[in-house]
Amino acid sequence: MPQVLKTTKNFFKFPLEFIKKLIILILLTSSIIFTGCATTPTDFSDQGSFEYVWPSPPEQPRIKWVRQWFHKYDFGRPSKVLNILVGEERGIRLRRPNGVVADNAGNVYVADSEHGVIFVFDQEQGRLRFLGEGVVSAPIGLAVNNKKGIIFVSDSRIDKVFGLDKNSGRVLIDIGSIGMLKNPSGLAYDEINNKLYISDTKNHVVRVFDDTGKSIATIGKKGNDNGEFSFPSYLAVDKKGNLYVVDSFNFRVQIFDSEGRFIRKFGRLGDTSGNFSRPAGIGVDSDGHIYVVDTAFNNFQIFNDTGKLLLWVGQGGTKPGEFSLPSGLFIDDKDRIYVSDTFNRRVQVFQYLKEKK
DSSP states (O other): OTTGGGSHHHHTTSOHHHHHHHHHHHHHHHHHHHHHHOOOOOOOSOOTTOOOEESOTTSOOOEEEEEEEOBGGGGOOOOHHHHHHHOOOOSSBOSSEEEEEEOTTOOEEEEETTTTEEEEEETTTTEEEEEOTTTOSSEEEEEEETTTTEEEEEETTTTEEEEEETTTOOEEEEEOOTTTOSSEEEEEEETTTTEEEEEEGGGTEEEEEETTSOEEEEEOOBSSSTTOBSSEEEEEEOTTOOEEEEEGGGTEEEEEOTTSOEEEEEOOBOSSTTSBSSEEEEEEOTTOOEEEEETTTTEEEEEOTTSOEEEEEOOBSSSTTOBSSOOOEEEOTTOEEEEEEGGGTEEEEEEEOOOOO
C-alpha cells in the first residue's frame, strides 16, 4: 500500500468507497488523539439550578462557587463540528497559575510562572490577552493600583518587581536594584495610603514603596518573635489599610497597621483545621474575615479578625470547590474570592454571601 500512495495519480485509482472509509478513519483517529490529549478541566460554568455552597444546607450558606477561568474559550467556544475536524486548540491556557488579582472593572490577572506571562481574562474586551511578555521570567505575585491602571508583578527569578500599564503592558515602574530583593513573592497594594508592599522572601522582610516605586520603609527581620519573619510570602491589605503577612515558615499570619506596627498574630504548625501546614494566598473580605489558602490541605480556611476558625472550603479533586495544590488568593471589592488552583491549572471564583440584616 505505501508504494501505491506515492503519487496523486495512483491515489485516485482507489475505489471511491475505499477513499470514503479512509477519510472517516482519519477523522476518527484525529478525534481520538485530540480527546486523549485534552487537558481542559470539566466546564462547570452551567450548573442549572444546582449550586455549590459552604457550609452545606440546612446551614446558612456563606460561600458560593461562581465559575472558573483557565483559557481563551472562557469567552466562547468553537463549534463541536470544528473540534471534531481539526481538534480542540489547547495551546493558550493556564499552566502554573500563582498570584491572582482583579481590577475594579472585573478583569482577572493571573501570574503563570510556567508560561512566564500574566494572563488577562479581559471582561471589558471579552478576550484573553497577555502582559509581561519579554519582561518577566517567573512571575509570582500580583497587585493592582486601580487609580493609575498599574499591575505590579514580582519575578522571583530575576529578583525584580515591575509596574506594568494594565492595557499596553509598558513598564512604568522597575523595582529591584542589584542585590536589593531576594526571591520577591507576595504583593499587596494599599489604595488608601498609596503604598506597595513586597515580600522580600529570602531577606525575611516586607518592603514598602510609594506608588512611584520609591522605597519608604522596611518591616521586620529574620526571627520568630512578634514582627519577625521566616520566609514571608503572600500579602493582603484590608479596607482600613492594615497589612496581613503570611509568615510561611513560622506557620502563622501576622497583622500590622498602615504604619508597620505589629497588631497581632494567629496560627501554628499542625495538620488539623485551624492550623497551617503550607500557608499561601491570603485575603480579607468586607466584613473583616481572613481567608488563607493552605496548599497541603487543598483548601482555604476562613478566620475571624482574632484568628478563630469559622469555616473551611475545599479538598483534593477537580470539581468546584476542590483543589490541587492551590496557591494565590485575592478578594475584590465585591467580595468575590479568586483562588489559583495551581495543579488543576485554573482559577476558581467564589462569592462571600453577607449575612442578611
